[in-house]
Amino acid sequence: MLKLKNVTKRFGKRTILDKLNLTVEKGEILCIVGESGGGKTTLLRCISGLERIDAGEIYIDDEVFDPSIQTNDSVIGVVFQDYNLFPHLSVTENITLAPMMVLKKGANEAKQLAQELLIKLSLSDKGDLYPYQLSGGQKQRVAIARALAMQPKILCYDEPTSALDPNLSKTVKEIILSLKEAGMTQIIVTHDWKFADEIADHVLKVEPLKD
Known part of the structure; x- marks a missing residue:
């Protein structure tokens, strides 16, 4: 609450x-x-x-x-209006960065969670792409996945x-x-x-x- x-x-x-x-x-x-x-x-x-x-x-x-x-x-996770994705990181790297740095999750655990979220959000084939290669809707879903990765x-x-x-x-x-x-x-x-x-x-x- x-x-x-x-x-x-x-x-x-x-x-x-x-x-x-x-x-x-x-x-x-x-x-x-x-x-x-x-x-x-x-x-x-x-x-x-x-x-x-x-x-x-x-x-x-x-x-x-x-x-x-x-x-x-x-x-509290936040999905920003302009997505705030890191342009130099892949989709998977955008999602795994904070869990590894803040929550101290191992690389394999963070990547597994990222893949599960990408599957859930119909982005399973986008993990290796970079933000500039994504549509606005795809960026929005990556931003949601990144926020959810912090649980x-x-x-x-x-x-x-x-x-x-x-x-x-x-x-x-x-x-x-x-x-x-x-x-x-x-x-x-x-x-x-x-x-x-x-x-x-x-x-x-x-x-x-x-x-």
Whole structure:
């Protein structure tokens, strides 16, 4: 379970999040929607520990989550909007790097997990390719595989369908729902209300705070 209690985030004198309270149960999908500048991505970055909150607390399984002292990627994984794949590494190397460096997995174990994830995401023949050789949809799935390789409790996505055509958006939807069936808690920032309605257990609308 993820719980936010009175979470506040400011940039300078501007308050983005003001005493936000939120609970997401294990295995649920929360979609965060709203207009640009409303704080969707900031909220996601605060949940994942990429931004420090100014006040309040974040709990995971009833324990305070402090990314400054915890191995962040092994608790909360993030699939970024621009994928953030390393261009000089193959698909398999992109997936195995963090498990080997952070989780101290052996090379064989990390490669076996990567292959299992690639099979699951219909990328079994892409392991030796480099990001520039992949389509946008394939890059998206590699980014999901890389996040899953850290075996996180919660998986976050920033606009996972923004650059994809309808067919590829459907594929991402199917992946997200299959992960839900496996018990993965997921938090998704999206501008696509229809996509949110189709996959979410709960939808949170955020709006810019008035000064």
